[in-house]
Amino acid sequence: MTFFYIVVFFVGASLGSFVNATAMRLAVGEGINGRSYCRTCRRTLRWFELIPVFSYLAQMGSCRRCKARLSPRYVLAEVLLGLYAISLFFYVSNGILVTPLDSLFLRLGFLPYLLFTLYFLIGAALFFVALHDLDTKLVIVALPRTIAALGVTLLILQILFLPQIPRIEVYKIVLLSLLILAGFWLVSLATRGRGLGWGDAEVAFAVSLFLPFPLAILMVLFSFWSGALVAVSLLLFSGAGLKTQVPFAPFIVFGFFAALFGGNYLLPHILPLV
Numbered sequence: 001m002t003f004f005y006i007v008v009f010f011v012g013a014s015l016g017s018f019v020n021a022t023a024m025r026l027a028v029g030e031g032i033n034g035r036s037y038c039r040t041c042r043r044t045l046r047w048f049e050l051i052p053v054f055s056y057l058a059q060m061g062s063c064r065r066c067k068a069r070l071s072p073r074y075v076l077a078e079v080l081l082g083l084y085a086i087s088l089f090f091y092v093s094n095g096i097l098v099t100p101l102d103s104l105f106l107r108l109g110f111l112p113y114l115l116f117t118l119y120f121l122i123g124a125a126l127f128f129v130a131l132h133d134l135d136t137k138l139v140i141v142a143l144p145r146t147i148a149a150l151g152v153t154l155l156i157l158q159i160l161f162l163p164q165i166p167r168i169e170v171y172k173i174v175l176l177s178l179l180i181l182a183g184f185w186l187v188s189l190a191t192r193g194r195g196l197g198w199g200d201a202e203v204a205f206a207v208s209l210f211l212p213f214p215l216a217i218l219m220v221l222f223s224f225w226s227g228a229l230v231a232v233s234l235l236l237f238s239g240a241g242l243k244t245q246v247p248f249a250p251f252i253v254f255g256f257f258a259a260l261f262g263g264n265y266l267l268p269h270i271l272p273l274v
């Protein structure tokens with residue numbers, strides 16, 4: 001079993017490495033394709049310098065030739081997506097991941113593998129959206145739109161193929177997601193796009209479709225709480241002014257992961273506070 005977890009971690013970390021490298025390439029106007037290279041001496045990296053986490057640790061976080069410090073962002077991205085993959089694998093293999101699509105996947109038979117693959121790929125795409133937003137303060141809306149289209153399609157399939165599932169359960173999720181979309185849109189109008197942008201609204205809508213009712217509410221709370229915490233810390237400790245723009249998609253993505261893994265345990269404690 002430990003072996004599986006190690007494999008899953010490395011699959012996650014490898015994708016984290018790819019997602020981070022792609023985000024960094026796009027941020028400096030390069031295409032998606034091309035070999036990885038050192039950003040200081042521009043030397044192309046050899047295969048053994050591309051092993052997630054290990055290469056970074058073995059080289060003690062610096063380039064083998066020019067000794068330039070490598071951004072800890074490389075190893076952080078690998079560890080974060082690796083941990084996401086492990087957590088997802090743990091939840092799915094122990095049958096404790098609750099999603100709006102459980103009945104549909106149960107009907108299809110191979111529930112654990114499909115659920116794991118679907119949520120893993122969505123998590124990686126969201127991670128990319130968050131990194132790209134951090135770099136450029138822009139959300140690539142094609143990604144949340146694809147995720148939303150996939151979510152709506154799967155929910156419709158669930159209604160069509162599983163008439164025994166109360167439709168109201170599916171409607172509740174779609175309605176809550178639309179309310180969240182409208183809420184984010186109103187905040188973006190009220191702050192003239194400085195606090196939140198339309199892209200953030202689309203990300204919030206897309207992830208809400210993949211959370212069981214009513215955990216999307218927690219996703220919103222977690223994202224605003226973590227966003228406020230970081231904004232206040234920046235204001236206090238880094239001399240950032242009130243006008244400093246803080247990209248919000250990373251907090252929505254954090255809120256989604258927190259709600260997905262912790263929502264069912266935290267819901268009874270948090271709802272009385274709201």
Ligand SMILES: [Zn+2]
Nearest residue numbers: 038041063066
């Ligand atoms: Zn170098």
